[in-house]
Amino acid sequence: MSNAVSRDELWGLVHAERAALADDLAGLSAAQWAQRSLCGDWSVEEVVAHLTAGASTGRFRWLISVLSNRFDFGKHNDRQLAAHRGSTPAETLERFRAVVGSTVAPSGHTAAWLGEVIVHGQDIRQPLGLPRKPSIEAVTEVARFFASRDFTVPSHKSIQGLRLEATDGPFAIGDGPVVTGPTIALTMAMAGRTTYCDELTGAGLPTLRGRI
Structure with a gap:
């Protein structure tokens, strides 16, 4: 594969990986949603809410959030997560599905946002024993x-x-x-x-x- 991959092609890969992850999440039990992921102390549901936040936050809103949290990125992430988590896992999944096709991101590093969904997708799949792997x-x-x-x-x-x-x-x-x-x-x-x-x-x- 060539190194010359366009931004549009990268976004296409992002959207495909988000859609695949959403499909994997559709059949989870309440216990699986509460399972601890590979991402620190976050549960599966919290990781999904984090992905929704990232796909909903442009550069300006990201900067305002970081400034309001005094450059405490842990607090910034936690507040963004809470804002995009649903009242139930089903609502959290619905919110994630709504941003599957989003091209909103805090920066123009599109490969980084592809990395976001791939890494966090495996943070979820690996502890749950879900077999699907990204392309x-x-x-x-x-x-x-x-x-x-x-x-x-x-x-x-x-x-x-x-x-x-x-x-x-x-x-x-x-x-x-x-x-x-x-x-x-x-x-x-x-x-x-x-x-x-x-x-x-x-x-x-x-x-x-x-x-x-």
């Missing part, structure tokens, strides 16, 4: 973005001096001790999800695991 096309774009810079997580810093090679797609980057595995596992590891290190192998894995 290789979408995950490859996120892996490339994460490897190129530190955005919301120190993904670039975590892989410095290492060589990452996907076993199921074209993603490969860096020089040094090798870390190999599925593209989604490499991506989730760069996003700081240590549990995905169990799906990786190679001489560079102890270094990567230690950094995240």
Whole structure:
């Protein structure tokens, strides 16, 4: 796959991944909605509300929220989450479905917002044992973005001096001790999800695991 992916194509991938996640959420029980995700202390429902907030908040509203919370990004995220969470899980899902096709985002880094739905989608699916994985096309774009810079997580810093090679797609980057595995596992590891290190192998894995 070429590196030259247009913004419209990236948004198409975002919308497809949101729709797939919404479909996966449709059959969850109350206990599953309350299940703790891989994203800190947030439950599955809270992660979904967070995704809705991100797809509903443009740059200006994001800046106002950050300023009003005195650059406390944890408080900013919690308040945004609460504002977009429904009174029931069904309402939370309905609100998420309403933004599946949104192109609203706090910044123009479209690959980052593709990463948002892919990473948080797996934050939900992995603890629930849901088998669906994002498309290789979408995950490859996120892996490339994460490897190129530190955005919301120190993904670039975590892989410095290492060589990452996907076993199921074209993603490969860096020089040094090798870390190999599925593209989604490499991506989730760069996003700081240590549990995905169990799906990786190679001489560079102890270094990567230690950094995240």
